[in-house]
Amino acid sequence: MEMEQVAKEYTLSVLTEDKPGLLNRLTIIFSRRKININSLNVSSTEVQGVSRYTLVVTETKEHLEKVVKQIRKLVDVLGAFVYDEDQIFYQEIALYKVSVSAFEQNGMIEKLVRNNGARIIALDKHHIIIEKTGTKVETHELYSELEPFGILEFVRSGRVAISKSKRKTEAFIKELESSRSNKLSIKDF
Template identity: 70%
Template sequence: MSQSLYNEQNGQDPERLFTMSVLTEDKSGLLNHITIIFSRRKINISSLNVSTTEVAGVSRFTIVVHSTREQAEKVVKQIRKLVDVLGAFLYEEDQVHYQEIALYKVPTKIFMGGNKIEKLVRDNGARILVIEEDYIVLEKTGHKDETSDLFKKLEPYGVLEFVRSGRVAISMSKRKTETFIKELEEIKTNLLLQ
């Protein structure tokens, strides 16, 4: 029996995957401040992605961790206290839409032996990104288990390189980032006036 299942059956908070979405001002050095919070609590980050948002000057950190809800909530509360953080949100797996991208470099010669590899690529929803004399780069977008599955299927043919991005996620909530930022600015302005 896994420790997670044992904990759940005994009323303990089981470890599972959580996605944290952190909206920040676009400032340098913030990544270090955020990752220190995880290090202090000895929580490993499974994946991390930082990108721009639809609001100019605002970045979004998408952080995936494997922890208990209690640990994850504490981390989010600590992140919210950072000066340049505008908001931090915690999501369960069923509360976000997410994808990852994987790239596979395989020898060109494996495509010379017939349609078997081309069918494998097509059946797994991958596409050819680059064709060079010695290698071909394939691209697959999907969840981690899907990109890992394609890697296992390609492995017998000789994968020269494999890389997978961090998770990119959007919450299922109807909240708009721009609206949230405006509400936050109004609250801060009202607090200053009081």
């Protein structure tokens, strides 16, 4: 089988105008093809009025390229890029809730927190909340280790990723602004 046809995890980074309704326009491109979105994050960028959507999907490269072309077609999308794992730096945040009684048992949880580079962000009479930032593998590892002590609640954020590319968002947008391709000018040729 060609590499293009093997499904694997890709990170999509989509730069958009900050407009309401765009999230829906974006996700229907996936739902129409019955593609599941593994994780999704929307955030502001260093450029005012520009948002960045970061999506993680498991798809074949061939299929995903077609999806990305459809995303680029959306009127309010400035740019869309597909990355595989080694083209980006990325992190996810996980929060774990465990009971104070489990925590106080034998100091094991505290040790796990320390060894995993996690931290305790809240503590009350009944629960403690542990936070761990890392890759999915890392946050999952801590999950497995905490599981025997009883995890009362677990949540993981969408991926945030920054590409290793040299492209600057601001320069990219400047380029779009100065582009001539907004109008058809046959006389230019």
